[in-house]
Amino acid sequence: MQLGIIGLGKMGGNMRTRLRAAGHDVVGYDTDPGLSDAADLADLVSRLAAPRAVWVMVPSGDPTRQTVAALGDLLSEGDVVVDGGNSRFSDDAEHAAMLAAHGVGYVDVGVSGGVWGAENGYALMVGGEDAHVERLMPIFDSLKPPGEYGFVHAGGVGAGHYAKMVHNGIEYGLMQAYAEGYELLAASEFVTDVPAVFKSWREGTVVRSWLLDLLDRALDEDPNLDRIAGYAPDSGEGRWTVEESIRLAVPTPAIAASLYARFASRQDDSPTMKAVAALRNQFGGHAVKNRETPA
Amino acid sequence: MQLGIIGLGKMGGNMRTRLRAAGHDVVGYDTDPGLSDAADLADLVSRLAAPRAVWVMVPSGDPTRQTVAALGDLLSEGDVVVDGGNSRFSDDAEHAAMLAAHGVGYVDVGVSGGVWGAENGYALMVGGEDAHVERLMPIFDSLKPPGEYGFVHAGGVGAGHYAKMVHNGIEYGLMQAYAEGYELLAASEFVTDVPAVFKSWREGTVVRSWLLDLLDRALDEDPNLDRIAGYAPDSGEGRWTVEESIRLAVPTPAIAASLYARFASRQDDSPTMKAVAALRNQFGGHAVKNRETPA
């Protein structure tokens, strides 16, 4: 079928390629003219036959909001917009309402698979009305992995990004669990070949997983992880997951611990621990470690 | 090759079956005469030709210790004992020394795979001297899964159980991460088909794993987990992992959170929260929830 894609970065560009390979008629737009098929959004819309479908794949927050707003003005009754970016689920209702005012449908899609998705297919978590989702199924079928899994219509508008957010929250916890185990093995005097232990776990164990395969791959490349600093950014979904745990009064201690470990990894010096050290010094006369270069 | 197995419960019995199917000559002993091939330990030893190999598969702690001690008296120089049970890694040096006094070798094996191991093969994490491990390779090869993974000689005596302990510590963290995500999805108003979301994650996502497959299976059987109480025992390795995190000064917040969540799941009423409620009442005049049946 015909699809417009807005945003042809690593994800959007690979999706265009994958969809074209499946025989779809894809018109892409990007602010980089070297990547773009269309001159601007209006041009992209004009190249699509009604009822149109446009997939937005731009950074979450303002860029997505502005793109959706612009599409509302350009599209017509019966068209549908897909937000396949990393929007916070709470943006979706607003996007849907903005478009509904123009008679345009809205579907939110959480996409997983990272750089491997281009080859293996992208797992898709979809939120929106049945009629809108059904119209897009040819696209979803071509993007998703070939097997029986990798696609879910999770609920109404927002459900796709919500499911993706929780997916990423879980991912934080899984990564932290493997990483804590890695540090324990590396610290212990018992296990002498830590990478070999991780490699062996790839089959027959309870902890086997795709992330484990990737950790094995990383250890093949750098057995002591000497070249990598213990510094981990976070990209929004982990924070939103913990915010949701608060809103819903659901205890998520392992996921929160994983998020906090990332926060701490980005601190040169912890103000919390400065205060703890100051207290120890006050009551116990314990020596403190002075900062080498006082601020 | 020839092997004695002591302990023919769910694990030991399945191993005997799997080894015999692979052509090994296995003599089993169990306190249950209906399962046992030998009348007692002395009889089992007498049925094996030197140099003998005996696999101990009995509960950790005293039962394993007593079995190893008894084997020390019965076996001869050049024989080797395998502890394939769930011993704490710190028991292994003692077991090895006990046997070394008789010239008998000792190998510790952490076994993963649960009830699925009988069919799929058991992942094996092995600790001990090279010569002892090499002698046992035909047995290990028949127990392990068919692929290139699932076996590691992780280090000297104790390394096998150590690696298995960390494996299980990671497993606690993984399970907790999926389970926290499950609770969030179930609590949220956005996702209307929680089991479908988990099922979809089995392909193409970052969180795909064997545990995820099992959770999907559990949700197929009981979509709201209505039949299962939120009550989880723990079996030793999780505790030992956290103890090791303390000994080695390695922060393992996600694994510790997972262990504590299990502890909390087994409490009818939390003394900690009774004290918190008492404090709130004292300073804020907040009403407390009275116990329905005062103890």
Added chain:
Amino acid sequence: MQLGIIGLGKMGGNMRTRLRAAGHDVVGYDTDPGLSDAADLADLVSRLAAPRAVWVMVPSGDPTRQTVAALGDLLSEGDVVVDGGNSRFSDDAEHAAMLAAHGVGYVDVGVSGGVWGAENGYALMVGGEDAHVERLMPIFDSLKPPGEYGFVHAGGVGAGHYAKMVHNGIEYGLMQAYAEGYELLAASEFVTDVPAVFKSWREGTVVRSWLLDLLDRALDEDPNLDRIAGYAPDSGEGRWTVEESIRLAVPTPAIAASLYARFASRQDDSPTMKAVAALRNQFGGHAVKNRETPA
């Protein structure tokens, strides 16, 4: 000086009493006519001489927002409104802007002290412009405790509620720490008189505090806390503190743990632990504890 107070519940009523005892001219309004001095807000405003000062002491969220909006319409240039309730700090800028449109000033005050404040004085954390705060100092001086502490002008609009929010976040952590220690002592076989240990800590120890005094008091009344269920509500500030930790990327694991412990205390059965139990059952064949009354 003259002050209007809106909201004469436990806190507002006690404040009126304390202020009148200090010689201030206080006009109170409450929806309960039996408590109120004025017929309605307009009547309250009409009884105050310009420039007026009105202290709002109503529930946070909509009630406070509506009261502030109504005062904006009733008050005049040069008047000032105090929000002494438990508003989220992020509401303050909005309240201030709403009033500034009428030339009315705004000061936010976080109030601590609980039911004991009536007698001991209320600790006040204040945010707002210097001129507004200065005008209110006679009121603050009469509300605060008699000593040299208990009052701070913490910064501009919002700083008062922000400081109070962090105060309460810390309070959650302190309570949890004492409560965890209580549970350990109660669980251990070593200490035979747990309340006596807490009582002894009131002097000479590092952990002495007002909360410890209150816990001792609670244990005097109910030595095993038999009459109190392990069930603790939370009142907003703890959640906001953890939300701020996410916004600011500040790891606050102890405070988050305290909040989650309260969430968990209010669950009859934990969906997280149901999922963990389901997983254990799937891979290990571990028996699950069935719910006695399947939902």
Added chain:
Amino acid sequence: MQLGIIGLGKMGGNMRTRLRAAGHDVVGYDTDPGLSDAADLADLVSRLAAPRAVWVMVPSGDPTRQTVAALGDLLSEGDVVVDGGNSRFSDDAEHAAMLAAHGVGYVDVGVSGGVWGAENGYALMVGGEDAHVERLMPIFDSLKPPGEYGFVHAGGVGAGHYAKMVHNGIEYGLMQAYAEGYELLAASEFVTDVPAVFKSWREGTVVRSWLLDLLDRALDEDPNLDRIAGYAPDSGEGRWTVEESIRLAVPTPAIAASLYARFASRQDDSPTMKAVAALRNQFGGHAVKNRETPA
């Protein structure tokens, strides 16, 4: 009364001074002849009249064990030994048995108060038999603070060190809670005078405590804690508290978080976060931060 003290460091030396000021006849021994009253342990024992009381104030572990063993040989039936050091509670039964073989009694005392105890008195948590504790009451009365609190006979042998261990575990949680609040306030744009907020909390608030007073003192000396590195050692009791939480299956998430924060504060680079960063790189192509000086 007459007392021997072994170990005249910061704690033991101050205790000798305080006891002498109270009129007791104290004979001290230290390996530093400049501090010591006696030539050796035998000399110390010979200077005391039976029934003797000897207070051991040396580092925990081997030094205490060896001192207790030596005293067992030197003392006589009816004498009593006090271990006032920071021994793990689990050492006490062994010490008591060692001495009981000689008819010598044993009392364990957890001592709190830090460097301030010399002046304010030391809080004492005592374990042992009634008869032994009663004999030592004149000493305890002179060491403890002057008020009605600060002393508890918590139970049999081990109860004193157990209570002190939990005291310190709570202390870890309290310090972490204040410190997390400090970091939040320092990170936020709302509060402009963080030290003033802490100072104000000393009166009228729920969080007032001795530790808060000390934090205020530290902020007076160094308002941004610029001179102190975020590096906090731990001294045993925190670890033992978490170990006990595992043994007793008591969830202590806030105390464990406090301990882990200290562990993390001492790491230059976190292996856990290296593994997390490696995983992010593998699945997402996320750039990693390279170590500046690869190991």
